[in-house]
Amino acid sequence: MSATETTRFERAAQIEATDVDLVGQMKAEVRSQSDQDKTYTVDLQEKSCTCPDHVFRGTTCKHMARCANLIGMFELPEN
Numbered sequence: 001m002s003a004t005e006t007t008r009f010e011r012a013a014q015i016e017a018t019d020v021d022l023v024g025q026m027k028a029e030v031r032s033q034s035d036q037d038k039t040y041t042v043d044l045q046e047k048s049c050t051c052p053d054h055v056f057r058g059t060t061c062k063h064m065a066r067c068a069n070l071i072g073m074f075e076l077p078e079n
């Protein structure tokens with residue numbers, strides 16, 4: 001795991017569970033932490049998220065990591 005990924009997963013762990021709205025099995029709406037009026041749509045089946053981090057860099061963003069964590073697919077590091 002790279003240092004960048006570690007930081008991203010640490011940030012994922014900081015997303016409040018109440019800011020994640022699970023929609024069905026593999027999808028969720030996640031409220032943006034920088035802009036509370038904005039939500040991003042995560043689709044774990046498609047491995048996609050509508051946030052700029054994923055759209056422009058193609059990375060596993062913190063939203064995807066947090067959603068996968070909430071449905072028990074993925075362990076996040078403890079804070």
Ligand SMILES: [Zn+2]
Nearest residue numbers: 049051061063
């Ligand atoms: Zn995202």
